[in-house]
Amino acid sequence: MLSxxxxxxxxxxxxxxxxxxxxSNHSIxxxxxxxxxxRIGILYMVSITLFFLIGGAAAALMRIELLTPxxxxxxxxxxxxxxxxxxxxMVWFFLIPSIPTxxxxxxxxxxxxxxxxxxxxxxxxSWYLFMAGGAFALFxxxxxxxxxxxxxxxxxxxxxxxxxxxxxxxxxxxxxxGSIATGLNFIVTIHKxxxxxxxxxxxxxxxxxxxxxxLILVLATPVLAITLTLMVLERTFGVGIFNxxxxxxxxxxxxxxxxxxxxxxxxxxxxxxxxxxxxxxCFTRRPLFGYRFVAYATVAxxxxxxLVWGHHMFVSSQSIYAGMIxxxxxxxxxxxxxxxxxxxxxxxxxxxxxxxxxxxxALGFIGLFTIGGLTGLFLAALAVDVHLHDTYFxxxxxxYIMVGGMVxxxxxxxxxxxxxISGKLYPEFLAKLSALFVFGGFNLTFFPQFLLGYLxxxxxxxxxxxxxxxxxxxxxxxxxxxxxxxxxxxxxLLWSLRYGRDAGPNPWQATGLEWTTASPxxxxxxxxxxxxxxxxYAYDPVADNEATRRETTHAx
Amino acid sequence: MQAxxxxxxxxxxxxxxxxxxxxxxxxxxxxxxxxxxxxxxxxTVYRIRYPETFLAASNHTLILFGSINTGIxxxxxxxxxxxxxxxxxxxSLATGGFLALTAVLGIAFLILxxxxxxxxxxxxxxPGAGFHFEGADPRHAEMFFYLYFLMTGVHALHVTIGVCxxxxxxxxxxxxxxxxxLATSVDLLGLYWHFVDLVWIFLFxxxxxxxxxx
Amino acid sequence: xxxxxxxxxVTAGLLGLLLLTxxxxxxxxxxxxxxxxxxxxxxxxxxxxxxxxxxxxAKPLLRVFxxxxxxxxxxxxxxxxxxxxxx
Numbered sequence: 094m095l096s097x098x099x100x101x102x103x104x105x106x107x108x109x110x111x112x113x114x115x116x117s118n119h120s121i122x123x124x125x126x127x128x129x130x131x132r133i134g135i136l137y138m139v140s141i142t143l144f145f146l147i148g149g150a151a152a153a154l155m156r157i158e159l160l161t162p163x164x165x166x167x168x169x170x171x172x173x174x175x176x177x178x179x180x181x182x183m184v185w186f187f188l189i190p191s192i193p194t195x196x197x198x199x200x201x202x203x204x205x206x207x208x209x210x211x212x213x214x215x216x217x218x219s220w221y222l223f224m225a226g227g228a229f230a231l232f233x234x235x236x237x238x239x240x241x242x243x244x245x246x247x248x249x250x251x252x253x254x255x256x257x258x259x260x261x262x263x264x265x266x267x268x269x270x271g272s273i274a275t276g277l278n279f280i281v282t283i284h285k286x287x288x289x290x291x292x293x294x295x296x297x298x299x300x301x302x303x304x305x306x307x308l309i310l311v312l313a314t315p316v317l318a319i320t321l322t323l324m325v326l327e328r329t330f331g332v333g334i335f336n337x338x339x340x341x342x343x344x345x346x347x348x349x350x351x352x353x354x355x356x357x358x359x360x361x362x363x364x365x366x367x368x369x370x371x372x373x374x375c376f377t378r379r380p381l382f383g384y385r386f387v388a389y390a391t392v393a394x395x396x397x398x399x400l401v402w403g404h405h406m407f408v409s410s411q412s413i414y415a416g417m418i419x420x421x422x423x424x425x426x427x428x429x430x431x432x433x434x435x436x437x438x439x440x441x442x443x444x445x446x447x448x449x450x451x452x453x454x455a456l457g458f459i460g461l462f463t464i465g466g467l468t469g470l471f472l473a474a475l476a477v478d479v480h481l482h483d484t485y486f487x488x489x490x491x492x493y494i495m496v497g498g499m500v501x502x503x504x505x506x507x508x509x510x511x512x513x514i515s516g517k518l519y520p521e522f523l524a525k526l527s528a529l530f531v532f533g534g535f536n537l538t539f540f541p542q543f544l545l546g547y548l549x550x551x552x553x554x555x556x557x558x559x560x561x562x563x564x565x566x567x568x569x570x571x572x573x574x575x576x577x578x579x580x581x582x583x584x585x586l587l588w589s590l591r592y593g594r595d596a597g598p599n600p601w602q603a604t605g606l607e608w609t610t611a612s613p614x615x616x617x618x619x620x621x622x623x624x625x626x627x628x629x630y631a632y633d634p635v636a637d638n639e640a641t642r643r644e645t646t647h648a649x
Numbered sequence: 650m651q652a653x654x655x656x657x658x659x660x661x662x663x664x665x666x667x668x669x670x671x672x673x674x675x676x677x678x679x680x681x682x683x684x685x686x687x688x689x690x691x692x693t694v695y696r697i698r699y700p701e702t703f704l705a706a707s708n709h710t711l712i713l714f715g716s717i718n719t720g721i722x723x724x725x726x727x728x729x730x731x732x733x734x735x736x737x738x739x740x741s742l743a744t745g746g747f748l749a750l751t752a753v754l755g756i757a758f759l760i761l762x763x764x765x766x767x768x769x770x771x772x773x774x775x776p777g778a779g780f781h782f783e784g785a786d787p788r789h790a791e792m793f794f795y796l797y798f799l800m801t802g803v804h805a806l807h808v809t810i811g812v813c814x815x816x817x818x819x820x821x822x823x824x825x826x827x828x829x830x831l832a833t834s835v836d837l838l839g840l841y842w843h844f845v846d847l848v849w850i851f852l853f854x855x856x857x858x859x860x861x862x863x
Numbered sequence: 864x865x866x867x868x869x870x871x872x873v874t875a876g877l878l879g880l881l882l883l884t885x886x887x888x889x890x891x892x893x894x895x896x897x898x899x900x901x902x903x904x905x906x907x908x909x910x911x912x913x914x915x916x917x918x919x920x921a922k923p924l925l926r927v928f929x930x931x932x933x934x935x936x937x938x939x940x941x942x943x944x945x946x947x948x949x950x
Contacts, residue, residue, distance in 0.1 A: 682932030
């Protein structure tokens with residue numbers, strides 16, 4: 094066998110040899126027909142970023158309109174369409190897919206030591222369904238929009254609303270099947286494809302949260318699908334089961350809709366909690382406090398999340414007794430959420446905390462999620478809800494969960510795993526700056542809305558009483574800071590792809606199977622199937638400090 | 650690297666692959682339970698609200714068609730399970746034959762259902778502008794018939810999808826030399842077909858039988 | 864795997880239950896007519912799930928997922944009816 098001496102290999106081909114990984118093939122076809130879970134994760138990342146920009150643009154227009162009490166920028170109809178676009182796009186085409194489809198697709202097989210998900214072609218089909226659904230939604234937006242709000246309440250949506258309700262519902266329906274396929278894929282993958290030795294209680298908590306999220310996706314989404322179908326049938330044929338003219342009850346739509354859409358809130362927040370559960374141990378250099386409690390709490394949230402939907406209907410004609418049941422159950426769901434917050438907080442105690450960018454997002458998450466969760470309790474109280482229902486208090490509450498919680502966690506996770514995904518490091522200073530912008534801008538945007546809601550400003554109007562102006566101006570100012578915070582990562586992460594320093598396999602000295610591969614990972618993740626024989630988050634603060642000390646003395 | 654070309658690269662062995670596929674199918678069926686379940690909930694809510702009207706309206710359905718169709722579906726499930734068995738025994742001819750028989754029974758179900766729809770539409774029982782009901786409470790009877798057409802329609806759609814898959818797989822079974830590669834797929838198709846049968850088993854009494862003793 | 868005879872018995876049982884449920888529908892039991900019909904349907908469904916869908920010999924995980932759909936459906940029914948039955 095003739096062997097080439099090492100010095101003979103040109104620098105270029107040597108580099109080529111090193112970078113043979115899942116990103117190496119650059120052809121468009123290789124991307125559009127890929128069944129590699131990592132590439133599908135990237136496809137989702139690009140898609141949901143585009144949808145985020147669309148939903149964000151709608152939000153920006155609304156905030157500008159709300160600078161003045163008069164409706165001077167857009168008409169009320171346009172405003173209705175804007176908040177519908179914002180809601181539909183952000184909920185179904187950004188938040189619900191965000192962490193599961195981007196980080197989940199990328200990480201689930203790697204974290205459990207598998208070569209891919211169980212059904213790679215189905216995984217690609219999910220993305221195509223998602224994009225087809227997105228195309229329908231965009232069609233509905235471009236050709237005139239929908240003014241029902243993202244909730245599509247009947248009889249307005251089924252009888253009176255103008256616009257492309259059917260196209261919008263079709264888009265959500267199709268994307269929903271993509272969600273179901275993704276959830277199914279993750280459940281089977283996590284059950285059947287874990288590496289030898291990787292028992293359930295050795296799994297990273299991110300896997301636990303993706304698993305429970307998938308359960309919700311699989312069990313709740315079909316109800317949304319049939320509900321939207323029923324609404325569309327009623328709109329098309331004029332007869333339907335929500336139609337009061339034939340004895341139907343519009344509230345049945347709300348029951349069915351919220352049977353999906355309240356658990357959907359947990360689809361949005363659980364994976365965020367999973368990300369935070371990965372970040373906190375790594376940046377405090379300690380094993381996660383009360384691992385089992387956090388795992389059980391995850392399951393408890395997923396199950397209890399199905400039992401509380403009626404708190405969206407307290408001021409409808411829902412029976413007061415059902416209201417009481419839903420109120421009590423809503424209070425109950427705060428217990429497992431609080432368990433998680435306490436565990437993360439305890440983990441900080443005596444940890445050697447490193448304030449790197451992902452950790453800043455994680456800390457932001459804990460604070461904002463706590464505020465969002467506690468204000469949720471106000472709304473779960475029957476009497477208080479009568480006052481606060483459909484005011485800006487509700488808007489502020491769920492944005493603290495969804496944006497303060499989920500988007501912060503998504504950005505934190507993205508910064509944490511970006512070196513793994515791209516193989517590159519981003520500029521740390523800019524990243525910290527943008528994390529501060531996001532945190533500050535977010536609070537300035539949404540905290541005033543708690544006050545506005547408490548003072549009685551209703552949601553979904555383009556004009557308002559003049560005494561609310563000062564707080565609205567603050568809110569809009571905050572939104573512009575928030576926008577900077579979102580655009581900065583977009584810029585420097587793209588920049589890092591070309592100019593960033595090489596990250597190496599494990600820049601954070603994190604535990605977990607995904608960090609044992611090269612960055613970016615090779616095509617089939619692991620050269621040899623890994624075996625696991627230790628608990629998750631086997632961080633050792635003492636050894637860690639020792640290593641750091643030795644490194645610093647060595648350097649000096 | 651893989652010894653067995655029938656095992657996809659992400660799996661260790663054929664057993665893992667089959668287990669994963671079966672679990673996936675059961676999860677899919679769980680989603681179907683909730684998909685149909687929401688309609689059953691609608692039925693329940695209005696049945697509770699308008700009990701007498703629902704019983705009276707139920708008596709306008711064609712029980713002969715419904716009963717024969719139930720029998721057809723039950724027998725088709727028998728054929729299906731024999732196809733699954735044949736595939737596991739690696740008998741391609743029997744697999745293809747039983748799958749085709751199941752498909753034929755499915756088609757028979759759909760044809761009967763079509764005649765039934767035709768007669769009901771002829772009697773003016775299709776909800777909408779032309780709805781006509783001889784009885785005390787036509788408004789709520791319309792709700793019953795809306796639920797009837799909706800639920801049997803969605804069910805018939807599932808039967809149609811099943812029939813197409815059955816036809817396709819019976820051809821594949823008849824013309825393959827490697828029936829063992831089809832065994833898992835036939836098994837999954839069987840689960841789907843039995844589920845469709847299952848839905849009908851609950852639909853049948855709720856639609857055709859509830860008012861017969863009044 | 865089961866024998867053809869075994870499957871034939873199950874099918875005969877299913878057809879027998881079908882005749883039973885049709886017959887029972889014509890006897891006046893008042894509010895219990897629906898309950899009886901549902902019980903017979905449940906029996907038929909159990910036969911299909913256990914023998915035709917092979918859940919009787921399936922791994923526990925499959926049984927859990929087979930029940931999961933019905934469990935969550937029960938939650939949907941219970942809490943929605945908690946509204947409709949107490950208005």
